[in-house]
Amino acid sequence: MLSLKNISVSLGGQRVLDGLDLEVAKGEFVVIIGANGTGKSTLFNVISGTLPPARGRIAIGEIANNFRQVTRVFQDPRVGTVGNFTIFENMVLASNRHKKYRLIPFANRKRREFFRERLATLGMNLENRLDDLASSLSGGQRQALSLIMSVLGEYEVLLLDEITAALDPRSSEMVMALANKIVSAEGKTCLMATHNMHHALNFGGPLLVLRNGKFDKSFTGSEKQKLSPADLIETFICQ
Amino acid sequence: MNVGEWVIILQMGLVYGIVTIGIFMSFRVLNFADMTCDGAFVLGGCVAAGGVKNGLPIPLALILAFLGGGIAGWTTACLHNYCKITDILAGILVAFMLYSLNLRIMGGVPNVTLGSIDGCGMTLALAGVIVVWAVGYLLMSDFGLALRGLGQNRHLARSYGIPAANTIAIGLALSNGLIALGGAFFVLTQNFCDIGGGAGTLVVGLASLIIGEKILSFRSPAVAVAACVVGSVVYRLLIGFALHSDVLSLRSSDLNFITGLLIVGVMATRGRRQRCYL
Numbered sequence: 001m002l003s004l005k006n007i008s009v010s011l012g013g014q015r016v017l018d019g020l021d022l023e024v025a026k027g028e029f030v031v032i033i034g035a036n037g038t039g040k041s042t043l044f045n046v047i048s049g050t051l052p053p054a055r056g057r058i059a060i061g062e063i064a065n066n067f068r069q070v071t072r073v074f075q076d077p078r079v080g081t082v083g084n085f086t087i088f089e090n091m092v093l094a095s096n097r098h099k100k101y102r103l104i105p106f107a108n109r110k111r112r113e114f115f116r117e118r119l120a121t122l123g124m125n126l127e128n129r130l131d132d133l134a135s136s137l138s139g140g141q142r143q144a145l146s147l148i149m150s151v152l153g154e155y156e157v158l159l160l161d162e163i164t165a166a167l168d169p170r171s172s173e174m175v176m177a178l179a180n181k182i183v184s185a186e187g188k189t190c191l192m193a194t195h196n197m198h199h200a201l202n203f204g205g206p207l208l209v210l211r212n213g214k215f216d217k218s219f220t221g222s223e224k225q226k227l228s229p230a231d232l233i234e235t236f237i238c239q
Numbered sequence: 240m241n242v243g244e245w246v247i248i249l250q251m252g253l254v255y256g257i258v259t260i261g262i263f264m265s266f267r268v269l270n271f272a273d274m275t276c277d278g279a280f281v282l283g284g285c286v287a288a289g290g291v292k293n294g295l296p297i298p299l300a301l302i303l304a305f306l307g308g309g310i311a312g313w314t315t316a317c318l319h320n321y322c323k324i325t326d327i328l329a330g331i332l333v334a335f336m337l338y339s340l341n342l343r344i345m346g347g348v349p350n351v352t353l354g355s356i357d358g359c360g361m362t363l364a365l366a367g368v369i370v371v372w373a374v375g376y377l378l379m380s381d382f383g384l385a386l387r388g389l390g391q392n393r394h395l396a397r398s399y400g401i402p403a404a405n406t407i408a409i410g411l412a413l414s415n416g417l418i419a420l421g422g423a424f425f426v427l428t429q430n431f432c433d434i435g436g437g438a439g440t441l442v443v444g445l446a447s448l449i450i451g452e453k454i455l456s457f458r459s460p461a462v463a464v465a466a467c468v469v470g471s472v473v474y475r476l477l478i479g480f481a482l483h484s485d486v487l488s489l490r491s492s493d494l495n496f497i498t499g500l501l502i503v504g505v506m507a508t509r510g511r512r513q514r515c516y517l
Contacts, residue, residue: 050397072398082391086458092381093388098400101382153399 001026001189002157007056009042016042018213029183029190031200034210040193044159048072061156068098069156073147073163080146083135090134091115097153118148140171144178160192197229248479252472253367254424259467260374261417262444269410270390272327275315276418278334279308281437283419284426285344288351301423308419312411320404350433359427375461386410446498447471449505
C-alpha cells in the first residue's frame with residue numbers, strides 16, 4: 001500500500017532522512033518512535049507530499065506520489081481544526097478534501113445528519129453542538145474532532161503525528177483509544193508517531209525505531225508484546 | 240442637512256460599500272493585507288471614464304472596470320505566490336505601478352471631466368444589491384468555505400487539498416474587481432475622474448468595515464457582507480454630522496485625522512484578535 005524507497009532529505013544542510021526504506025501493507029497499523037530530531041515529522045511531511053525529498057521514490061496504492069490519498073492528524077489540535085469555524089463548518093471543509101470546490105451552499109440537512117452520526121460515535125455530546133465554534137472545545141474534544149475530520153474524505157493512508165503530545169493524561173488516553181477505534185473500524189493503512197511508550201506498545205502492529213535518518217530497529221506485532229516500556233526507553237538511551 | 244446632502248451621503252455610502260466588500264474579501268476572508276486597493280479604485284474610475292468618453296454603454300464600462308480591477312488583484316496574487324513577495328509589499332508595488340497605467344488610460348492628463356450621466360443612481364442601487372447577494376452567496380458556498388478556511392488556517396487548508404495559490408488569486412481578483420467597480424461608480428456619480436482620487440480608499444474602507452462589524456456583529460458571512468454596506472453608509476453619516484456640527488467646527492480637511500482616530504479607537508478597545516491583520 002505505502003512504499004518508500006531510498007528516501008533522502010536534507011534540511012538546512014543537515015541530512016534528516018538518509019536512504020530510508022519503508023513498506024507498509026494495506027490495513028497495517030505501524031507505530032514509529034524516535035527521539036526528537038530523528039526525522040519523524042520530516043518523514044510524515046514527505047509521505048503527505050508537503051516536503052519533496054531530494055532523492056527516493058514514494059508510492060501510495062501502487063501509484064507514485066499519490067498524495068491525495070494521504071490524510072493527517074496534527075500534533076496541535078489548533079492546527080488540525082479551524083478555531084473560528086463551527087464544528088459543522090470544520091467538518092464540511094474536511095469532507096471536501098481534495099474535491100473540486102463547487103458553488104453550492106455548504107449547509108444542508110443531509111450533511112448535518114451525516115456529521116451528527118459521525119460525531120455521535122465519539123460519545124462526547126458533540127453531535128448536539130454542531131454550531132459551536134471549534135475554539136470553544138477543550139483540547140481533547142478538539143483533537144477528537146480533528147481525528148473524525150481527517151477520515152471524512154476519501155483516503156488510503158492515515159498519518160497520526162504525536163496526536164496526544166499536547167493533551168493532558170486523561171484526554172491523551174481518550175484520544176488514543178478513539179484513534180485506535182477509528183483505525184480498526186476503517187481498516188485503512190495507518191502510521192503513528194509517538195513519544196508515549198505505553199501507546200507505542202499497546203496500540204497498533206509493527207513498531208519501528210527511527211534513528212539517524214533511517215529505521216534502526218523494528219519489532220513485529222508479536223515481538224512487541226514481549227517488550228516493556230523500560231526496554232523501549234533503553235533503545236533510546238543506547239544510541 | 241438638506242435633501243441633496245442626504246442623497247449624496249447615501250450615494251457615497253453605497254459606492255464605498257462596494258469598495259468595503261472588496262476590502263472585506265481580502266482582509267477578513269483571505270486574511271491577506273492587500274494594499275492594491277488605492278490603485279485599483281482609480282483604475283476602475285479611469286476605465287469607466289475612458290469607456291464612457293468613447294461612447295460605451297454604462298453597464299459595459301462598469302464590467303470593464305470590474306475586469307480591470309480583477310487583473311490588478313490577480314497580479315498582486317501572482318507576485319505573492321510566485322515571486323514570494325510579502326502580501327503588503329506585493330499590493331503596494333501593484334498600486335504604485337498602476338499610477339502610470341492609470342495616467343495612460345486617461346490619455347496622459349491627470350483628470351477628466353465627464354458630462355452629466357442619467358440613471359446612475361438606479362444603476363448603483365441595483366449593482367449594490369447584486370454585489371451583496373452574489374458575494375454573500377459565494378461565501379456561503381463550498382468554495383466560499385474553502386476561501387475562508389484558507390484565510391484562517393493555511394496548514395489545514397493545504398492538508399485538506401485547497402489549492403492555496405489559485406484560491407488566493409481568485410479571492411484577490413474578486414476583491415479588487417469590486418474595489419474597481421466602486422471606483423467606476425465614484426467617477427460616474429461625480430462626473431469627474433482624478434489620478435489622485437484613490438488616496439485613502441483603503442483607510443475609509445477599513446473604517447466602514449469596522450463600523451459595520453460593530454453594528455451587525457453576527458458570525459454569518461452573508462450578514463458580514465451586508466454589514467460592509469451598512470458600515471459605509473453610517474461612516475458617511477458620521478462624517479456628515481461631524482462636518483455640520485458648529486460645536487466641533489471641523490473642516491473637511493480634518494477628515495483623515497478623524498477617520499484615523501476612529502479606527503485606532505475601535506481597534507484599541509476591541510481586545511485581542513488572533514492572526515488577523517485587522
